[in-house]
């Protein structure tokens with residue numbers, strides 16, 4: 009692990025066990041799945057801690073009998089993009105030796121038809137693909153899998169933001185990946201995604217290629233009883249103070265979302281010795297003000313009805329009956345059918361999500377709190 013963070017509430021990724029709260033249950037479940045040859049689907053709303061948990065798990069696995077590869081599919085739009093991302097990750101992990109590129113990777117790259125060039129500005133090696141057709145894609149995936157399954161240690165591949173695959177323009181990308189996964193039974197896979205509905209339907213609907221092929225694991229908020237002592241402990245370790253009631257306020261305001269809790273604690277830790285209720289109000293204000301410009305530009309991206317509905321949901325959340333007369337009248341939203349269409353659009357943009365209990369909420373906690381302030 010790299011340098012110790014200055015602030016015990018880091019905001020970017022995983023910075024070591026000491027700064028990572030709980031998830032003991034999830035960790036042991038995941039270890040058990042992997043040690044018994046089961047693949048995992050990890051899903052939750054955004055910023056709940058999926059990626060950090062994967063890194064935390066990797067820490068554990070790498071000190072044992074596994075080798076781990078992490079890839080992020082967020083920016084991928086096609087199977088070719090996905091292969092590119094996988095190849096890049098593989099190259100980062102296995103390719104670099106003191107004298108250049110390892111021989112096994114060179115062999116793999118020649119099968120893939122990949123060339124390594126150098127970025128003219130930075131001098132950093134870059135991978136270029138010569139070829140780009142579907143037939144070749146499947147061949148390339150096989151070659152990548154072959155390489156990984158031939159490693160001495162068992163390999164775990166975590167694919168983050170895997171839901172992207174079902175958006176690829178190639179309609180049967182899911183089937184392509186499913187075949188790939190089946191082809192290499194000794195590679196373990198973790199599929200992680202922040203579109204809960206999409207992830208669940210990919211793995212739990214009968215007519216989908218991935219049906220019943222992995223163990224579903226929902227990542228819920230870290231329980232308050234676990235988070236509170238973690239936060240207090242880090243304050244006390246530096247002779248600072250924060251009360252349980254104050255942590256409760258923060259936890260509620262953040263809807264238990266890990267990122268937002270970390271963000272608020274990071275600020276309070278840097279500003280205060282003994283946190284007062286006034287400090288919390290100031291910090292929440294400061295955080296929302298910092299996002300002003302970004303959130304403000306959202307209004308321009310949406311139609312008038314979408315924006316009005318979005319604001320109304322932020323104020324009402326969880327909203328149970330978006331087409332009820334009372335709700336439409338209260339916010340001057342017009343016809344129920346128009347609101348229905350607008351709601352679908354907001355859901356498609358992942359701005360609004362439907363909770364398991366059936367209420368609609370604004371996906372981003374900070375955005376929700378900011379909008380609820382608007383008139």
Ligand SMILES: Nc1ncnc2c1ncn2[C@@H]1O[C@H](COP(=O)(O)OP(=O)(O)O)[C@@H](O)[C@H]1O
Nearest residue numbers: 019020021028029054055056057058059060267
């Ligand atoms: N268990 C944890 N303890 C402390 N901080 C965490 C924990 N899990 C996640 N975080 C922090 O929360 C933020 C969001 O986590 P991330 O893993 O990026 O969420 P996701 O992948 O679900 O969108 C990150 O900044 C990370 O540092």
Ligand SMILES: [Mg+2]
Nearest residue numbers: 058059060168
């Ligand atoms: Mg993530």
